[in-house]
Amino acid sequence: xxxxxIQLKKTILENNDQDADLLRExxxxxxxYYMNIMSSPGSGKTTTxxxxxxxxxxxxxxGEGCSPLKVGVMEADIDSDVDAKTIAEKAGVPSIxxxxxxxxxxxxxxxxxxxxxxxSKDLDLVFLENVGNLVCPAEFDTGAVKSAVILSIPxxxxxxxxxxxxxxxxxxxxxxxxDAAPAFDFDNERFKANLAxxxxxxxxxxxSAATGEGMDEWCKWLDAEVRGWLK
Amino acid sequence: xxxxxIQLKKTILENNDQDADLLRExxxxxxxYYMNIMSSPGSGKTTTxxxxxxxxxxxxxxGEGCSPLKVGVMEADIDSDVDAKTIAEKAGVPSIxxxxxxxxxxxxxxxxxxxxxxxSKDLDLVFLENVGNLVCPAEFDTGAVKSAVILSIPxxxxxxxxxxxxxxxxxxxxxxxxDAAPAFDFDNERFKANLAxxxxxxxxxxxSAATGEGMDEWCKWLDAEVRGWLK
Numbered sequence: 001x002x003x004x005x006i007q008l009k010k011t012i013l014e015n016n017d018q019d020a021d022l023l024r025e026x027x028x029x030x031x032x033y034y035m036n037i038m039s040s041p042g043s044g045k046t047t048t049x050x051x052x053x054x055x056x057x058x059x060x061x062x063g064e065g066c067s068p069l070k071v072g073v074m075e076a077d078i079d080s081d082v083d084a085k086t087i088a089e090k091a092g093v094p095s096i097x098x099x100x101x102x103x104x105x106x107x108x109x110x111x112x113x114x115x116x117x118x119x120s121k122d123l124d125l126v127f128l129e130n131v132g133n134l135v136c137p138a139e140f141d142t143g144a145v146k147s148a149v150i151l152s153i154p155x156x157x158x159x160x161x162x163x164x165x166x167x168x169x170x171x172x173x174x175x176x177x178x179d180a181a182p183a184f185d186f187d188n189e190r191f192k193a194n195l196a197x198x199x200x201x202x203x204x205x206x207x208s209a210a211t212g213e214g215m216d217e218w219c220k221w222l223d224a225e226v227r228g229w230l231k
Numbered sequence: 232x233x234x235x236x237i238q239l240k241k242t243i244l245e246n247n248d249q250d251a252d253l254l255r256e257x258x259x260x261x262x263x264y265y266m267n268i269m270s271s272p273g274s275g276k277t278t279t280x281x282x283x284x285x286x287x288x289x290x291x292x293x294g295e296g297c298s299p300l301k302v303g304v305m306e307a308d309i310d311s312d313v314d315a316k317t318i319a320e321k322a323g324v325p326s327i328x329x330x331x332x333x334x335x336x337x338x339x340x341x342x343x344x345x346x347x348x349x350x351s352k353d354l355d356l357v358f359l360e361n362v363g364n365l366v367c368p369a370e371f372d373t374g375a376v377k378s379a380v381i382l383s384i385p386x387x388x389x390x391x392x393x394x395x396x397x398x399x400x401x402x403x404x405x406x407x408x409x410d411a412a413p414a415f416d417f418d419n420e421r422f423k424a425n426l427a428x429x430x431x432x433x434x435x436x437x438x439s440a441a442t443g444e445g446m447d448e449w450c451k452w453l454d455a456e457v458r459g460w461l462k
Contacts, residue, residue, distance in 0.1 A: 040271045041365050041394060042386025078366065080392040102396070104335065104366040132393065134272050135309065135335040135364050154385040154408065155273025161311040162363065163272060165333070177385065180414050 003084040005097040006117050008110045016140060020108035023115075023143030032120045033226040034111070034128070036144035038166065041132030043152040044176045046083045048209040049073060049127055053091045055219030056125075069124040069226060074098055074114040076106050076131050083129060094118055104136040108143040125226050134159070138166040145229055146171040153177040153184050157191035164198040172203050174218065179208040234315040236328040237348050239341045247371060251339035254346075254374030263351045264457045265342070265359070267375035269397065272363030274383040275407040277314045279440040280304060280358055284322045286450030287356075300355040300457060305329055305345040307337050307362050314360060325349055335367040339374035356457050365390070369397040376460055377402040384408040384415050388422035395429040403434050405449065410439040 027034050039045050053071050060068025072094040075083040084097035098114045100106065106114075111128060120126050128144065130137045149170045151159055154177060160167040167173070173195065175188075192204065203221060207214035258265050270276050284302050291299025303325040306314040315328035329345045331337065337345075342359060351357050359375065361368045380401045382390055385408060391398040398404070404426065406419075423435065434452060438445035 040273060040363070040386075041390055042271060042383070077393055079395050080389075082389055082392060102370075104364075131366065132271070133335075133364055133366050135362065136367065139333075152273075152385060154383060154411065155271075158311075158313055159272055161313060162308055164310050180385065180411065183411050183414060 003081055003088050003095060003097055004117065005081050005084070005099060006114060007099050007101060008103075008106075008113055010101075010103070016107045020141035020143040023108045023112055024145060027120070027143070027145065030121045031230055032123055033125045033229050034115070034120070034144045035125065036128045036130055036142045036147040037150065038130045038134070038137045038147065038170070039132060039150035040134050040152070040155060043132075043150045043155065044209050045129045045132070045150055046075075046086055048150055048174065048176055048207070049087065049129060050091050051209040051212060051215050052219060052222065053093055055215050056223055059219055059223045069223070070122065072118045072120065072123045072126045073129065074118055074126060075129045076100055078102060078131060094123070100131060104131055104133050105140045106130055106137065106142050107140040111142045111144070124230060134163040134166050138163070138169045146225065148172045148174060150174045150176050153180050153186045157186045157194060160191070160194040160198045160200060167195060167198050167200040170200070170202060172205070172221070173200070175204065175206045176209055178206050178213060179211045234312055234319050234326060234328055235348065236312050236315070236330060237345060238330050238332060239337075239344055241332075241334070247338045247340075251372035251374040254339045254343055255376060258351070258374070258376065261352045262461055263354055264356045264460050265346070265351070265375045266356065267359045267361055267373045267378040268381065269361045269365070269368045269378065269401070270363060270381035271365050271383070271386055274363075274381045274386065275440050276360045276363070276381055277306075277317055279381055279405065279407055279438070280318065280360060281322050282440040282443060282446050283450060283453065284324055286446050287454055290450055290454045297458075300454070301353065303349045303351065303354045303357045304360065305349055305357060306360045307331060309333060309362060325354070331362060335362055335364050336371045337361055337368065337373050338371040342373045342375070355461060365394040365397050369394075369400045377456065379403045379405060381405045381407050384411050384417045388417045388425060391422070391425040391429045391431060398426055398429050398431040401431070401433060403436070403452070404431070406435065406437045407440055409437050409444060410442045
């Protein structure tokens with residue numbers, strides 16, 4: 001399946017924080033919740049998004065008087081369009097690929113370019129799968145309503161100590177690949193202690209996007225979060 | 232054990248490439264091989280270094296008329312000194328921690344600051360464990376003689392397509408955590424095809440730093456590489 005690929009233009013605005021606030025206001029007016037998903041390369045962002053979209057659809061179908069959220073996905077990458085293709089093929093929701101032209105992060109204006117192309121006004125929830133990187137994306141406000149970081153079990157429980165800014169900036173933490181936990185030395189309590197040590201005090205969900213374990217709880221949290229904001 | 236931590240100063244030189252060439256010349260004169268190790272967060276750089284140092288020591292002890300290489304390790308991180316402590320405690324070789332002060336990469340002058348502090352003139356081989364990041368470190372020549380990237384099995388075999396510059400810039404590729412391969416959908420041949428597709432044609436070693444599998448072959452390659460350059 002062909003997916004649309006957008007070459008992002010470099011931002012010329014000097015004040016990204018101000019621009020991000022402006023974008024959030026616009027999105028509030030449009031009735032669109034924008035979520036920024038960050039992680040290392042290979043932590044399972046795309047698979048987690050697939051499971052999350054499925055989970056949200058299920059909640060919408062069984063909820064009391066709720067229709068499912070209309071979801072779209074923007075896949076940011078230095079290069080390649082493998083992720084946007086996967087989302088389009090497997091989740092059947094609008095998706096576009098954003099190429100950053102070598103840049104290691106997205107900012108608010110780059111988000112705006114993507115949101116315009118995906119037609120965010122007609123969507124309730126747009127995910128940004130940010131460039132795989134635990135350093136730079138944390139430094140730039142994308143204009144998202146909330147940001148999440150996905151850390152996978154094989155990466156180790158010491159990561160909040162090594163990439164503190166990332167864990168300080170996000171609103172929710174997902175620990176993925178818990179099905180692989182027996183093969184790795186990842187201690188959930190030590191991880192939570194490391195989060196606390198770097199000043200991160202947000203909800204933490206332990207999930208396996210591959211097996212579905214823990215996904216219901218995360219999807220319920222997100223569904224309530226989005227509907228609360230859209231009210 | 233306490234390890235020395237160096238706060239790196241931001242580089243003011245304009246031409247990093249020129250400075251990197253200069254550093255390589257100096258290192259050649261000093262008889263020191265400098266290797267830059269890059270990877271995502273959590274791919275196993277520190278464990279691989281521990282196994283590599285042990286492997287090189289074993290080769291030196293059994294080789295014909297060879298004494299083991301004198302090795303040192305510079306651990307670069309945004310924050311924390313967990314890696315330098317691990318190296319000092321478990322490998323018993325000189326190690327220092329470099330703090331980048333939020334910067335996502337190292338360049339030649341930052342390398343020089345670290346090499347001076349670790350006393351590289353008295354060492355045959357200095358490893359730099361770069362900041363965990365598949366994007367930015369690939370853009371800066373550190374002055375290293377050779378660069379390596381470690382990709383771990385859980386990250387997936389599509390990474391050369393998504394982070395092509397990294398795989399184009401390195402001189403050797405290590406695929407780590409092969410002991411976890413049964414739990415993940417990583418195809419060695421597809422990975423090699425993806426390397427070829429992005430123009431990466433360098434030696435690839437499949438290893439498990441945790442179990443030791445494949446480490447002998449990699450250590451032999453590196454030992455020969457270093458001794459060849461020091462001649």
